[in-house]
Amino acid sequence: MAETGKYSVIDGVAVMLLHHPPVNALTPAVILALDTQLTQALDDPAVSEILLIGEGRVFCSGTEIAEFNSDGDAAPLAELCQRLEISPKPVVAALHGLALGPGLELAMAAHYRVAHPATQVGLPEVKLGLVPGAGGSQRLPRLVGPKAALDLLLSGASRSVRDVALKGLIDRLDDQPPLKAGQAFCRSLRDADVGPRPTRDRREALAGFAAYQQDFVRRRAQIEGQPETAPAEIVNCVEAAALLPFDAGSEYERAAYEASVVSDQSRALRHAFFAERRISQTAKPQAEGLTLDTVAVLGAGGLATQIAAALLLAGLRVDWGVQDSQLLHDCHTRLRQTLDQTIAVGRLDTAGRDKALARLSQGLSAEMVTRAGIVLHAARGQGAVPVPDRTPRLVCFAGGVDQVGLRFTPPVTLSRLVEVVEGPNANDAQLDAAFLLAQKLNRLAVHTVSGGVTIAERMLAACHRAADALVDSGLSPYEVDAAMLSWGWRRPPFQLRDLLGLEPTASLVRAKGAQNWTSVIMAAGRRGRGQGGGFYDYPTGQGPKPSRAVLGAVNAVRPAHRGMSKATAQALIVAAMANEGARILADGWAAYPSDIDVVCMYAMDFPRWRGGPMMAADLMGLFTAVRAMNAFDHPDDAFWEPHKLVNDLVKNGRGFGSLNG
Structure with missing residues (x-):
């Protein structure tokens, strides 16, 4: 079994090091290791402060989603959070990289939090049809207020610790490594003779219920009629944090969590998460050293325009070829219009558009294939264009596929799905090129074995x-x-x-x-x-x-x-x-x-x-x-x-x- 924790005492500070590569997910074994370390720190008279940090690139990414498919028991983490919170010795969490889901719940149970300015925090449970299960909906409103808490909980998105709406979450920003930042903060507590500060007892961010009561009404109106049940339960949990004592609110959250984790909605959403992750992990090129910087797109028309735009938006160079030079101006105009539509929806600015167009070359099809790492046929009538040896050619338009095809779900510039169609005479080099291109476009590449459908x-x-x-x-x-x-x-x-x-x-x-x-x-x-x-x-x-x-x-x-x-x-x-x-x-x-x-x-x-x-x-x-x-x-x-x-x-x-x- 992988090592799940490391413990040391440095100058009176007990360092609880969360160590579970690659992202320090909170599995039952990790939680048990942290609980053991906490007992050791509390029993050691030489320890005056307790520092919780994560090893590697992140503090903690949350939990392994597979845990929800067993018993989904959040009690061990909730109990660990409670032990941290009632510790008679100050507990400091030093955050860096990511602090997500249960990882953020663990950090909020600490008495103080110091974070690297680049840290991202979030509670993404709603995306899995869940509510937090270890006090997240109760502690977060006490730190940042109900409005900011609902923003974070209902979106499921990660946010920067520098976000002004989350200022109550972090006590100090420090760009040192987490160990040094945490030690410095612990020393400052010791020098000032400052003791524990349980989050459960803090209510300053909850002052003035009338001021935010309307926000609960507004949130419920926004989600009314939505089929998903988790958002409504999250609103109820945050309202419980504002109205009930901490223990009563935590009991409400626990019941809501237990109901959500066995619900069909959460089972389906977790299935969708795993399905996408499996595709991302398995649909990868197998050939080592394969590079792809320039893509040739052959053919005029709407599909070619959309593909060229998607490639440029992904930072690739595009050599766009057509059979008739008189079409070049119209193709460029349509491409610019497509990029302008991307600007209109806020996904690009004019400077980004100009940089994208600077990566575009246009000409006759035979001229545009000479330096490309891959050639995409985006319209019929391009099959006779000679292509350098070993340069993969993929067919992107509907119809039969003899070797390998790419089928983008429209609109190509927005959709995340592409089917890599393996025809009867496909070879590994073509498939590798197709999966690499999908990877560079940040697409979910589903491997389909057929004759073109x-x-x-x-x-x-x-x-x-x-x-x-x-x-x-x-x-x-x-x-x-x-x-x-x-x-x-x-x-x-x-x-x-x-x-x-x-x-x-x-x-x-x-x-x-x-x-x-x-x-x-x-x-x-x-x-x-x-x-x-x-x-x-x-x-x-x-x-x-x-x-x-x-x-x-x-x-x-x-x-x-x-x-x-x-x-x-x-x-x-x-x-x-x-x-x-x-x-x-x-x-x-x-x-x-x-x-x-x-x-x-x-x-x-x-x-x-x-x-x-x-x-x-x-x-x-x-x-x-x-x-x-x-x-x-x-x-x-x-x-x-x-x-x-x-x-x-x-x-x-x-x-x-x-x-x-």
């Missing part, structure tokens, strides 16, 4: 096929969407279809007796949101509105309306998507069910707090999913038949999560 395309097609089947059965498109909206999907099937444009789904094959409702609507002259209207009308300045014309076209084709509950509609959509995911796994397109979940969360805006369709099916229960599909009377039998993998998992009492490794 992506996981996103296949899952989207299954979603639309299921939604069409529900309309076949008598629901209106708006009832299908309403069911999924109430389930938490902000872009349900038919609204999503309108947003993406109707043409891609119009040609999808349906079984005999089933309708492709996109083709029916397009026959009525509707093309999608960007072309005036699709399944919905889009009045100027308003959101999507149900269309009488669409209802008329639907009712003229399908059989009489049959009732179906929202719960049944929701179960069928989720079950159908998970069933398609099982087919994808069986076909060898994806390595893990969690990869499919990540694709759906980013490419289809599937609710993150549902964890993706594979996780959602697990939470619903695969037996329930199988029953729903078997009970659904629809002519598309092959589509609704539960896949063998699903049946096998049910038979063995397992879920898709058991396949994630």
Whole structure:
């Protein structure tokens, strides 16, 4: 087992060194080691102050998320925090790098805090569907006030210790190494004969309840209607800190934490976290010494423009080639407009735009490939362009892939997802180059093995096929969407279809007796949101509105309306998507069910707090999913038949999560 702590006494200061590489995560073993060190320091008459520091680059990154998947017990850390807080000897925490989640809770239990000016602090639990479990929601308001505490807790983001709103959190900024900074602070306490200062007893930041009571009202109004439950519980916890004695508030927080850690929402959000981390850790180039500074983008058009912009924003040099020199000016104009849109949303300034454009070269395609480390085909008609030997060529536009393709989720400049499509004749050098490029672009690179169709395309097609089947059965498109909206999907099937444009789904094959409702609507002259209207009308300045014309076209084709509950509609959509995911796994397109979940969360805006369709099916229960599909009377039998993998998992009492490794 890795060493989890080191202890020493230097000039009367007991140094408790948190040592758990690489980020000093607070595992049960680490907490036990710190507790043992604390006992040793308290029992030693030669010790007058206690200093808590972290070894390496950070103080403490929090806890290992895997701990939540066991018993999720926060009691040992809460007890350690309590012991630190009631210590009769002053306890100082010296922070550097990061102090996040339980790590910050530990620091707040100390009597004093000194920090390097570059330190970042945060309580990211809300992103995992959790509330703090070791007093974070009770001590933070006592140090910085309820407003700043809610800002930090509800955002889940890390903030600089120099942030003026957090000034009560840190007692001194010191740019020395944490050991020297902490020792100097301990000496200053000793010289001034200053003793312990328990955070639990501090109430100066809570003075004047009326002044911030309205903030609680405002926060609740902001989160009202949100499906996530953790934000509301966090507001309740901070309010408890303001109104209740510390012990009572801590008991409230503990109960809220214990409820959140076993909730389906937190299980799904933790699954999403692990799924993304697995992709980040496994989708890496294997070849050593591989470099990539210049990328050639071939082809004109919107996709090429978006890719070129994304590459420039990532700090890469771009050699943009086209077959017709007359297109160069228009390409440059569109690229500048794309970068200007990035300025408009606050992700870039004019100086950054000018620096990005300075890294751009343009010319004919054959001239632009000579110095590139990788060549991206961003439009058709570039296949005959000669490329230097051993320079990887990747295809970025939709269609067949013989070797390796990159499929960016639109908009390319904003989305974090890219599928690396491994075709039948791919080689390792091409795959390495693709993963390296995704790494430089800070993208989640999902490895897809297919002839060109992506996981996103296949899952989207299954979603639309299921939604069409529900309309076949008598629901209106708006009832299908309403069911999924109430389930938490902000872009349900038919609204999503309108947003993406109707043409891609119009040609999808349906079984005999089933309708492709996109083709029916397009026959009525509707093309999608960007072309005036699709399944919905889009009045100027308003959101999507149900269309009488669409209802008329639907009712003229399908059989009489049959009732179906929202719960049944929701179960069928989720079950159908998970069933398609099982087919994808069986076909060898994806390595893990969690990869499919990540694709759906980013490419289809599937609710993150549902964890993706594979996780959602697990939470619903695969037996329930199988029953729903078997009970659904629809002519598309092959589509609704539960896949063998699903049946096998049910038979063995397992879920898709058991396949994630």
